[in-house]
Amino acid sequence: MAGGEGGGETAPGNPGLPGDKGPGHDYSCCMGSGCTKSFCYDLLVRKNEDGTQEFASLASTTVQAIAEPNDWMPYASVYPQQALTLRLLNSHANLEPFLRDCVKGRSPEGPLGEPGDPGSGAAAQPKGKAGVLSQFTRPPEEFSIEAEATYLSYVLTYAEDLFLSGEAAEAARMLNWISRLTKRTAHIAALVPSTASETVKSATLTRAQVLLRRMACGLDYFGNARNHVPVAAPKVYSDAINTILPIGQSVEAAYFALFDANTAVLERRTLVVSAVTSAKSYVDNELEQEKLRLADEAKVASDAINLLLLEIEETRSTVVNAAEKFKSAVEQGRDCKFEEIVSVVGQIVAVANGAWPAVLSLAEQLSQVGEDLEERDFEFNDVVEHVEVIGKDYQKIDDAYKKIKDLIADPSRPDLAKIAQSKEEFDKMIEPYARLVEAEDYKKAMYHYFDITQARNNKALELAAIKLRVMESMSKAEHLRFQRNALEVSFAQGIDPSLTLMLSFMQRAYYDIRRALARIVYEENRSIEFWSLSQFDTDMHGLTVDQIRYQHGKSSEHALSAVNAIESAHSSGRFIEWQMLSISELVSESAFNEFKSTGTLFFSIRPDNFRAISAFPNMRLTSARVLLNGVITGDDGLNWTLVHTGLSTFYPRVGTGKIYSHNPIPFSGRYRISTGKDETKTDLTSSGAHLAPSPYTTWLLTVFDVNNVSLDRSKITDIRIGMLGSYS
16 A cells, blocks of 8 residues: 555556556555545546546546535535545555545444544454454456445445434435435446446445435334334244344354455355355345235235225314304414314324434434435335424424425325324314314314324324335345345356455345344334333444344343233232223214214224223223124124224323324124123233233224124114223
């Protein structure tokens, strides 16, 4: 490497550049070892008369710059004169110091190790984190478009670590930069044809846009709605970890050894072959299973959304057609039309107060990016693409609705945009309507409308998250399969496995497997929050596979403890005997008559309409029952299904309730009409205590002809729902 003003040794065969200090200068001066960075900038980039930028010859390839320097580097605003494009990477024999220079003198934690000395050019050393890229020299034949694709994948890795560790503002800027640069450099591939490079670029762009979409929707790094808890039994998480852990350990061992300077070429080849085999298992098994599971989840969420939409339209019609004096009273209290208020409420997603700061922060950060996202051959017509964040100020609510009004004008895309508001502020906003004396006749419909729009809007966000994960899973599987095949061809040709493609493959394979393991533990921790109703924060970024396994061990202990606490409530005096509620008092007459005709009824339970259980804090259901007065069947038995739509609100004795979105939970049963005795019913006992939801949600009751003998619903006079559970 060059040193000082006099230059020095160069990478073998590296072509000289016009006006440099000597033939073959390797430009390590950019790494702070002698001369100024601006020297390289002035030498390699020149401005044409038309204002465009042009590179000097590098690796016998002339590349026209595609944008201003600020589009070339994530930190061009910090180092405007040193903002060389990715093409400059091709002249560097050492990747790690150059990458460190690109990121403000600090390399990404995780796959690229701890920060080293930005001026020394010394590679960082492993410190119990996720590894390091040691110094390696690439021969001149590798100075191709491959280097750009590899560099992009490293920047993406860094951006993901930023997002995962909570630095979403910086992550959003870098992801947006990747997205723009990848799209604008597509034509460069024609200069140096490289299918492998284009595959890497395509996967990088897809991943960057998936993450940007998640930010736009207020989702977390793993693609979950902020209120969402992927509730499953503790054993499910342990089984998933134990399945993927051996693959992760194999890839990690190969990854560390591959970048060890003492590892011989033949050993590297063996290591990469081992990683390829592990990746094949991961792609063919785990990713395919994930895709199938997500498809099932998407169908469940989509079905729930469609059912809720029908009920929303029915309820909205009832509310909007309210008495004139009620409409007048509302409009006097709020300086806008009643119909507009109802429309605004229909687009609001009330976010749990604990998650609210994260959603607000993401929205503010992403608004600074403002980059349109491509659909990447994926259908997004029925998912949320934009979330406008508001507070308690009604003028802000009105402004937010005006912003999204055009986006939701198309009736075929009702969920294209939503308004996010904290649960506490949402409750304050709707409180005046319930207090109006004129609202008494329509109070049921108004409350039902508030509840059911919340259920549907949360499900709409979940569906957006699921579809983004499907898109990412498909892209990841395709990318890994292609890289695996390319590596196998390289081995057959006897190529040294230190080439860019192999290095990129190992780095990404290791990062993906760590992320898969981290996600399982992350979701396990979210479930612990649902069971314990307390915050359970864990920093999951930059951990090795063994550290993730250790973290899972601790999480498993907390999970079992939380579930056992729910189960033990039955024997510790916190058990609630059967409490019955008349549903016919909660719904409108038209909705009740519709149930007698179709067998389908939506209703919402809140503390104020089920006072028999409202005194019990943080109540959880373990069983439910249904009784229909006046129903007739041919065999004196009635089969029913009661579905918890998946939005649980737990109310403590004092303070604001905690709201969680989760998968719908079905209860079903059969009882003898003549005696009212249950023959069968769902019991969430010790085998399923992890599902114990709150009773306060929107419910769907179905009593269908196909499940009953000679069913006659026309003479039903009342519907009674029973709840059994515990509290904390």
